[in-house]
Amino acid sequence: MSAVLDIAARHRLGDFLLDARLTSEGRLTALFGASGSGKTSLVNVIGGLIRPEAGHVRVEGETLVDTEGGIFLPKHRRRIGYVFQEARLFPHLTVRQNLLFGHWFVPRAVRKPAELGKVLELLGIGHLLQRRPGALSGGEKQRVAIGRALLAEPRLLLMDEPLAALDEARKAEILPYIERLRDETRIPIVYVSHALAEVARLATTIAIVEDGRIAACGPAGDILSRPDLAARPGAPEASSLLTGEVVGFDEAFGLAQLRTRAGPLTIARGSLRAGQKLKLRVLASDVMLSLEPPAGISALNVLQGRVAEIGERTGVGGSIVHLRLVCGDALVAARLTAKSVEALGLAPGKIVHAVIKSVSVETT
């Protein structure tokens, strides 16, 4: 089977050169990078808003652009949903008309009855149908924009920083909907963001965009824990992504026990339910390493593993070193001082114990 996404684009925009190659198998591919790194330009190439000087765009095996073959499908024939940073709803139409706008243009041959009810339920916007965009809040507008793109029956959904213009509360309101989109629909998503928390929570594949190029691309857990990437300026802070399942509770202390591929973890119970699956993130700077199984410490979580990779010394004066451990069959990133690395004599293959405080485990 062909890759979900296969893109190569070369395009000059003033002084900026976009020269990106990318293939992804992920359900949600995040393009991560600083502002001005070319994320939006790349998405515009996929969506058909930019015609690249050279390159190709293939989505699930279908060629949309191939400059060598002289193929350039105009944007209205690509069937790629695009959710912009600003919702861009049509101000002269009601929410209902906005939602059904794209559905009307789906070619007869492939058109299915509008799944309006399903989309309304998925996004929680059923009560807004008769309103006009001017009367919606920022979060509501963005959800309508997502619904509008979905109802056009896209083969791919592009989301260009859909949450950037919203405050924290609105972001928290929309994130679960995007997760449902990723898990419940069959539509692959390309998600642009410069917010690490969003990317860590949503992405299955991450592509790091730097100065118009793809610096790295791979599964989210791998990319975020890579020592060589963490050392680059402007890179996301290294962290470990784990999936956990709630297997038990410590009622007396309000804790939950999780099973992860890295080993057992104990975290605050909060509102977790038995059997619930959740995504966990641990920042590399919150991980402490010990050569012996530690005793008499407050941290509840100790994962045994071995050192897989040790990065270059970075930071001012080369004081910092990023490491990657393999615990069980999961990757765990750690960030230590160069002095500690030398004092412990850390080297690839060495058995270590990663100490993680319960409060350092972020759940999403």
Added chain:
Amino acid sequence: MNHWLSPEEWTAVRLSLIVATTAMLASLPLGLGVALLLARGRFWGKSLLDALVHMPLILPPVVTGYLLLIGFGRRGLIGQFLYDWFGIVLSFRWTGAALACAVMGFPLMVRAIRLSIEAVDRRLEDAAGTLGASPLWVFLVVTLPLCLPGILAGMILCFAKAMGEFGATITFVSNIPGETQTLPSAIYTFTQVPGGDAGAMRLTLISIAISVTALFLSELMARMIGRRIAIE
């Protein structure tokens, strides 16, 4: 009304309304096209077209009327062609008055529509494109509705200009009662004869009433549309 106005005066009012309405409606399709071309097009000679469209605004109306007479008169280049092929005569007919009014109102109409097209957010059009709308559909269901207030304003301006047009009309089609004598020509005629003051005043009041009504209607419609498309 008929008792208050003499039949000749009444004819002038009716003729003016017909001429102005015809001028407005007939120049709308072309005005829309030219406005679109000037707002969005990139082609050689764009500034030339822009200057040409604005010409009637700058030229003395008499000059415009005389040019129309040369071009569209029975012996004129275009006039002769229209007569030979279609049997259409413009000179000294009310249709000629409508043509003169349309030419004079055209720059105002184009200007208003052009500004409103330029004000339409291109990003909305891009969004419509990604939703599967072809360029023609994008124009019909996004661009056009969004610049409706500007189109309306352009039509009203053209109508108002046509109601008041005098110089080009009288030069091109003269001042024939019942055929080409519009309100301004009729008022002018009254001022040229002894004892015409009362008639001139009556027509002046009517002229003011029509203009104010047109302005009021356009305000009302603009507000209605404005409320529907409250820009975010």
